[in-house]
Amino acid sequence: MRRSIVAVVVALAATAAGLFTTATASADPLDHFRHQSLTWHSCDDPRLDPAGAQCAEVTVPVDYSAPRAETMSVAISRLPATDPAKRRGVMLSNPGGPGVPGLDFTLDIRTGMSAEVRDRYDLIGMDPRGVGRSTPVNCRWQDGFGMESAGLDAVGFAESVAQQAELAALCATNEGPRLRHITTRNTARDMDVVRAVLGEDRISYFGTSYGTYLGAVFTQMFPERGDRFVLDSAVDPERYGSVGMLRAMGPANEAAFDRWADWAGAHDAEFGFGTDRFAVRSTVQDMVRRANDQPIRIGEFTVDEHSLPLVLYRGLDDPRNYPLLGRQIRQLADAADGVEVRPEPELAATLGFMLTAQPRDYSPAMAVLCADVEVPRDPAWYRRSIEASRADQPLFGAFANNITPCAFWAPPVEPPTVIGNALPSLIVQSTGDTRTTYAGAQVMHRALTGSRMVTLEDVAVHWIYGNYPNTCVEATVDTYLLEGTLPDADPICHDDSAGR
Structure with missing residues (x-):
């Protein structure tokens, strides 16, 4: 009699275990994440804490x-x-x-x-x-941020290809498979x-x-x-x-540059770039050519044909920045003429971000762009696009069509949405x-x-x-x-x- 009772108890226990296992296996594995408890605390942030966040x-x-x-x-x-x-x-x-x-x-x-x-x-x-x-994500980039102008010729483009391949390799080495997620x-x-x-x-x-x-x-x-x-x-x-969005920026930034050039021409007495958009454009494009022949040394930074167009790009997204951009280009022009110049804080911050990956590198951004959408991998494809853009986009075509680290990235694990x-x-x-x-x-x-x-x-x-x-x-x-x-x-x- 006792053995029969034991057998029934064991059978019931086994059945219950089976039901528990089945229920656990069928439960949504994300429920654990959705029902976690949060611990709210001070943000330790000079903006957020005074605001009550x-x-x-x-x-x-x-x-x-x-x-x-x-x-x-x-x-x-x-x-x-x-x-x-x-x-x-x-x-x-x-x-x-x-x-x-x-x-x-x-x-x-x-x-x-x-x-x-x-x-x-x-x-x-x-x-x-x-x-x-x-x-x-920290790929430990020491210089560069994944986007730059290809420069003016085949030599400059080859430098870009090498730079972007190196940035991608650093991400693969320092972050590994996690990058794909x-x-x-x-x-x-x-x-x-x-x-x-x-x-x-x-x-x-x-x-x-x-x-x-x-x-x-x-x-x-x-x-x-x-x-x-x-x-x-x-x-x-x-x-x-990284390809489609950047290429769309080329014509838009050329048009924005012309608007800024109109403004700068009206302020020639202050900046000295020329009195109309054509003179201002000629002055700035000549600066890029000069930076190709002799990079501009300003403070602790060296600005060349790869980085100078990006100073313009970063300053053209808001008309309230026109005076700031004018001062920055004036400082770079003076430095190109051999004047010892200490860059104003905003220019130093822009150059630090682009050239020295400080105060942070841009690898998290590239991680997202490269893991989201696969791009062409053949450098020759980018070179053809760059050359085709130069006539209509003399300042920004070599930036907007240039190769990025995504050309050397592991393929995405999911198709784009x-x-x-x-x-x-x-x-x-x-x-x-x-x-x-x-x-x-x-x-x-x-x-x-x-x-x-x-x-x-x-x-x-x-x-x-x-x-x-x-x-x-x-x-x-x-x-x-x-x-x-x-x-x-x-x-x-x-x-x-x-x-x-």
Whole structure:
């Protein structure tokens, strides 16, 4: 009798064990990540702490196809809604790049918001995987940042090929297989884990530049989880990647340079580049040729034909920077003439970033771009594109068409996301954007069939809401975030910055 009872108990135990094993095996392996507890703490940040923000770390899988394997940390910040009684939910955000830290981006967004919008949302900043205080990518680059002009001839192009191959090799050596999982799709998956950990059914979102692509990818992968999405200075989803996006920048920056040259010509008494755009262009193009023959020594930096066009590129994305760019080019011109020049802080910071990988290298950005989209690998393909661009793009063609480390990268583990859905969203775009072109934003608008696009006309600015004050843009965005209603048509806004 006792043996029969024992046999029944053993059989029941075995059955229960089998049921437990089956249940465990069938459970969503991401549940562990979605139900983790957060420990909020001081951000130890001079901007965030005085604003009342708190920070936390979210654990996510390195590889979502193997969630029980290696993990990494994603850092987030939170600025609470200013009126808890009116709180609608959370708004995640991304400042672009890719590869740009985003914990304090919430403070920038907030400057454009009305008080009523600030009442409604917890603003969530995020350092994407591989970036900043999240588990970082660090390829240990000592010089270069993955993008440069190819120069003026075959010798300069060969130098670029060698430089970009070396940067890619450093990433493969220092980061290894983990690099293949530093992708936009995985960052979107991280965002959904953050959503779940915060206890939200849906998220709102504000992204600018690359952040618009990330937001569009999120809506494609998690359509049921999106609430109110604002995409400011939108990426062309059909040209996303280190080749397509860069090539689109060439003509846009040549046009922006002409606008700056008009301005510089009107200020010839201050800068001495010439009295009209043609004289200014001639002066600057001659500087590039001179830098090819004799690199410019300024302070601790050496500026050559590979890096000089990038100083221009970095200064043309906002008309408010025109005087700053004029001073920087004047300093470089003086240094080229043999004058001992100490670069002003902004120029020193630009050159430090481009030439010495300080204060941080750009490898996290290249990790994302290269892991997202495969590019041509034959250097001759890039050389042909460069030469074909020189006539129409004398300053920027050799930059916009040049080879990058992606040509030497391991192939992506997933295909790029095809963007195409009818979820409501609001796109904000200036017609003269030098980084994400107006034509590219129109492609995003057509792909997101439920979107509306508000256009800021005749301004060459990249990133508007929270950065470039405009009453029309701010009112349109605030209305959408408050009421959830999109405009009946695509609004056209005009620059009113002179009156503010």
